[in-house]
Amino acid sequence: MRQNLNYSYPQIFWVEGRPNLGTSCPSAPPIAPFPPPVPDRRRKPKNHTERRSVGLLVTSLLILLALTGVGLSMFRIFHLEKELAELRESASTERIPPALEKLIGQKEQSMKKEARKAAHLTGNPSQRDLPLEWEPTSGHAFTSGIQYCDHGLVINETGFYFVYSNVLFRGSVCSNQVLTHVVYKKNPTLPGSHVLMEDKGINYCMSQKTWARKSYLGALFKLRKMDSLHVNVSKIALVNFEESKTFFGLFKL
Structure with missing residues (x-):
């Protein structure tokens, strides 16, 4: 007995590339398109025109600075040349x-x-009388602002003066004679003379052999205009008149 087997197969439909099983399903919501990609802000587009402008500006500033330096140098050179002229x-x-x-x-x-205001006199071996006569110009001797007159130094300006005198006595026979070395001053407005410094030598030799003794005097004095200073000794024959041994001088402070 033939059985009529009627199978009912479901109907399949393709809609937009997808099979439709024939079942009623709610329509799916439309898929939203993807948003456009966000540009990468870390990478800026290269602007060759802007870079070229910055380079020209820097170059111009450097050139201007160099020209300014050159201009200042030229001005300085011109100024120096003018001063030299x-x-x-x-x-x-x-x-x-x-x-x-x-x-x-x-x-x-x-x-x-x-x-x-200074003078330095040296011994004069040709003298024979007292007070001692001096050499005012030869060798180490000189006078500057002080006049040498009548065996003495004449003051032409009142002030403080340092006066010095050195005498070397020398003999071949020892005796008990006292050796005297004196510096004194005179002034035409005052009578007589006034001793400034004095040295006396006693027992300067101990035998009959040749002997020598140095006498030095030096001190500060206030001298007046027209004062004249002189040197005297006890015995002129015992004086050694070498310029480095016997001398007389002064200078104003």
């Missing part, structure tokens, strides 16, 4: 600025004033 012109015409000339004049006057 003025100095050459001043030297050629022997002109000195008034302020510098005044300063030099004051300095010269001060130096002359200091250099004038």
Whole structure:
């Protein structure tokens, strides 16, 4: 007995590439499209025009700085050349600025004033009388601002002076004679003379052999204008007149 087997197969439909099983299903919501990619902000697009502008600006500044330095150097050189030209012109015409000339004049006057007030006299072996006569110009002797007159030094300006005198006595026979060395002053406005320094030598030799004795005097005095200073000894024959042994002088402080 033939059985009529009727199988009912489900109907399948393809909708938009997907099979439709024939069952009623709720429609799925549409899928939203993907958002556009976010640009990477860490990488900026290269702007060649901007870089070129910055490079030109830096180059311009460097060139301007170099030109400024060159200009300042040229100005300095020009200024130095101008000063050198003025100095050459001043030297050629022997002109000195008034302020510098005044300063030099004051300095010269001060130096002359200091250099004038001094004298150093040395022994004169040709003398025979007292007070001692001196050599004022030869060898180490000189006078500056002090006059040598009548065997003495004449003061022309009141002030403080250091006065010194050195005498070397020498003999071949020992005796008991007292050796005297005196520096004294005179003034035409005052009578007589006034002793400033004195040295006396006793027992300066112990035998009959040749002997020598040095006598030095030196001190500070206030001297007046027209004072004259002289040196006297007890016996002129015993004086050694070598310029390094016997001398007389003074200088103003």
